[in-house]
Amino acid sequence: MKRIILGTMTWGSWGKQKSAAQMAKSIETAVAAGFTTFDHADIYGGYTTEETFGEAFELTQIARDQVQWISKCGIQYPCEARELPVKHYDYSPEHIHFSVDRSLQMLRTDYLDLLLLHRPSPLLDAEAVGSTLQELRNSGKIKAVGVSNFTPQQIQLLQKYVDIEWNQIECSLTHDTPLLDGSLDFHQHQNIGTMAWSPLGSYFREDSEQSQRLKTLFKDLCQSYQCTEDQLLLAWLCKHPAQIYPVIGSTQAQRWQQAQEATQIELSLTDWFLMWETGMGHKVP
Numbered sequence: 332m333k334r335i336i337l338g339t340m341t342w343g344s345w346g347k348q349k350s351a352a353q354m355a356k357s358i359e360t361a362v363a364a365g366f367t368t369f370d371h372a373d374i375y376g377g378y379t380t381e382e383t384f385g386e387a388f389e390l391t392q393i394a395r396d397q398v399q400w401i402s403k404c405g406i407q408y409p410c411e412a413r414e415l416p417v418k419h420y421d422y423s424p425e426h427i428h429f430s431v432d433r434s435l436q437m438l439r440t441d442y443l444d445l446l447l448l449h450r451p452s453p454l455l456d457a458e459a460v461g462s463t464l465q466e467l468r469n470s471g472k473i474k475a476v477g478v479s480n481f482t483p484q485q486i487q488l489l490q491k492y493v494d495i496e497w498n499q500i501e502c503s504l505t506h507d508t509p510l511l512d513g514s515l516d517f518h519q520h521q522n523i524g525t526m527a528w529s530p531l532g533s534y535f536r537e538d539s540e541q542s543q544r545l546k547t548l549f550k551d552l553c554q555s556y557q558c559t560e561d562q563l564l565l566a567w568l569c570k571h572p573a574q575i576y577p578v579i580g581s582t583q584a585q586r587w588q589q590a591q592e593a594t595q596i597e598l599s600l601t602d603w604f605l606m607w608e609t610g611m612g613h614k615v616p
Contacts, residue, residue: 332399332444334569335590336368336526336578337361343380347582354387360584362393365591370499370526370578371438372403372449373430377410381437389439400438403449403479404430420452424463431472446473447499451485461492468493477524483517490521497524502575504567504610505532505541515573530577531564541610548609556596561586565593567606 342349342357349357358369371381381402388395405422409415431446446467448460467473477497478486486495498518502509506529509515518525534542549560556563568575579590598606608614 332576333365333367334576334594335366335565335587336370336401336576337366337587338370338528338578338580339380339384340370340372340375341580341582343376343383345376345380349383349387349582351383351386351390354384355390357582357584358384358387358393359391361587362391362398364584364587366587367397368399368401368444370401371434372406372447373434374403374406374408374410374449377408378412381434385437385439395440399444400440401445401447402431402434402438402443403447404434405449405452420450420454422448422452422455422460424459427460427463428467431467435472442471443473445475445477445497447477447479447497448481449479451478451481455485455489457488458492461489464493479528483513486517486521486523495521495523497526499526499528499578501529502527502568503530503532503534504545504564504606505534507607507610510571515571515575519573524576525573526576526578527568528578528580530568530575530579531561534560534564541612544609544612545606548606552602552606555602556598558593558596559589562589562593562596563598563606565590566596566598567603569594569596570598570603 341347342354404427405420407415407419407421409418434443464476468476475496476493478495479499481498486498489495500509500514515525534545549563552563553560565577568577604615
């Protein structure tokens with residue numbers, strides 16, 4: 332699995348509304364640029380994006396074993412495809428099996444390289460879920476098991492029944508909670524891989540005091556490292572010893588190439604802390 336992962340959440344109706352032909356071109360462009368891992372979830376596009384992606388992949392000449400597909404299950408999302416009374420989480424064995432089989436059908440593949448439980452549920456029965464995930468792994472329908480947005484304690488409970496290999500969490504310079512709450516330390520201790528969704532944080536989304544502070548700092552740092560602002564944000568994450576794998580949401584090929592190049596930037600120790608201090612708005616403790 333390559334260090335930068337492409338997220339597909341906005342490829343379909345929740346964003347760019349790409350057709351199968353357009354997605355096929357994006358897949359080919361991404362693979363040519365060195366990307367091999369695509370991050371999905373069954374709910375993306377109101378349960379429609381995986382199907383378009385699966386159709387698109389068949390239009391390419393790329394071999395399935397040259398790429399890795401991640402998908403997630405567990406969220407029951409009220410939308411046109413599912414007229415549900417409320418958004419909720421369903422981790423019953425029946426629903427997990429249904430979700431995996433549906434993702435395989437939509438993506439037109441025999442297996443998922445990684446299945447993630449999308450969000451923790453207060454009603455999650457760890458023993459039943461662990462047994463179900465182990466069944467799926469033994470059957471070959473999924474190659475690896477992980478979670479998304481789970482705390483260390485929630486992972487520990489699930490680990491009693493099944494090996495957890497990844498946790499995909501929100502982590503960035505503007506959302507540094509995992510650096511401070513023990514999450515990244517736990518991942519390293521348990522040999523659990525860390526993926527970071529929204530790795531650029533709120534920097535480009537919000538015009539806040541925090542983003543203004545960072546913009547001022549980045550003017551000099553971008554010149555010093557001959558890079559862009561988004562590359563600095565990714566380089567900051569990649570320096571962490573947890574070996575964080577950013578999941579980028581951009582649909583622009585130029586941004587994809589910049590993200591790849593960001594993994595080669597070696598921030599100095601002092602610049603890393605300078606960025607962290609500026610993001611927090613105060614000196615480190």
